[in-house]
Amino acid sequence: MTTATLSLAEHSEIARELLDEAETEFAAGKTLKGSEMLWGAAAHALIAVALRLGRPFNSHGALRNVTNQLRHVPGQPGWRREYNVAEELHINFYHGQLSDADIADYRPRVRRFVNRLLAVAQPADA
Numbered sequence: 416m417t418t419a420t421l422s423l424a425e426h427s428e429i430a431r432e433l434l435d436e437a438e439t440e441f442a443a444g445k446t447l448k449g450s451e452m453l454w455g456a457a458a459h460a461l462i463a464v465a466l467r468l469g470r471p472f473n474s475h476g477a478l479r480n481v482t483n484q485l486r487h488v489p490g491q492p493g494w495r496r497e498y499n500v501a502e503e504l505h506i507n508f509y510h511g512q513l514s515d516a517d518i519a520d521y522r523p524r525v526r527r528f529v530n531r532l533l534a535v536a537q538p539a540d541a
Contacts, residue, residue, distance in 0.1 A: 423466040427533050430459040434529055437522075446518055447508050453525045454505035457498070460532035467536045475502075488535065497528035 437452035465472035482498040
């Protein structure tokens with residue numbers, strides 16, 4: 416188990432803030448920074464889910480495993496596919512390999528992924 420230094424609520428809030436920051440970066444034409452902000456939002460949302468499920472979250476592999484745990488959530492298919500899209504934006508930050516069309520396609524998909532993750536991370540009594 417990874418020791419948490421931020422709470423589930425803090426990771427959730429950071430994820431939401433990074434979604435907003437991503438849009439600011441994209442609007443300013445800074446696609447590399449926008450890409451990384453979207454990945455960061457996904458990573459923080461995944462950490463929130465990991466905290467909710469009591470799962471490790473200290474590496475890309477651990478975050479991917481959290482995603483794999485979600486495949487059993489009823490009525491919620493496509494977690495791994497969405498994780499892969501978010502990770503492509505992370506890779507884009509370093510290599511700039513995505514086209515403008517890819518980025519335009521991936522941005523709303525990652526936003527949906529993050530919002531879905533945040534819904535799963537919510538405590539049942541919230």
